[in-house]
Amino acid sequence: MLDWLAQAENAKPLGLVIFFVTFCAIVLWVYGSKKRGERLEQHKNIPFLDDEDESKDKSHG
Template identity: 45%
Template sequence: MDIDSLFLNARSLFTVLSFLTFIGIVLWAYSARRAADFEAAANLPFADEKDTQVSEK
């Protein structure tokens, strides 16, 4: 086994592992169990607005 085929195999393995990691992240992000967590995180920027308006009066 020469060095060129070793690098080719390593490059192929890295590509497959990167693709599987990407698919895993996509499945995790779009899973139904995470919807409530992401909805709460999406509303965090608006959480301080009521407190700010009350303290200004």
């Protein structure tokens, strides 16, 4: 097994497996819990909240 890891041509498949497992773990972590999913739904409009606050400030001032 260590001989296989030491060969340079095996770096690409090993990296692919590592990144794929990491990607799957992140996807499961983000979408796996209902509580986390609800939090994501609440936070999806955060980029637009600043624009609404600025427009309210301009209309009042």
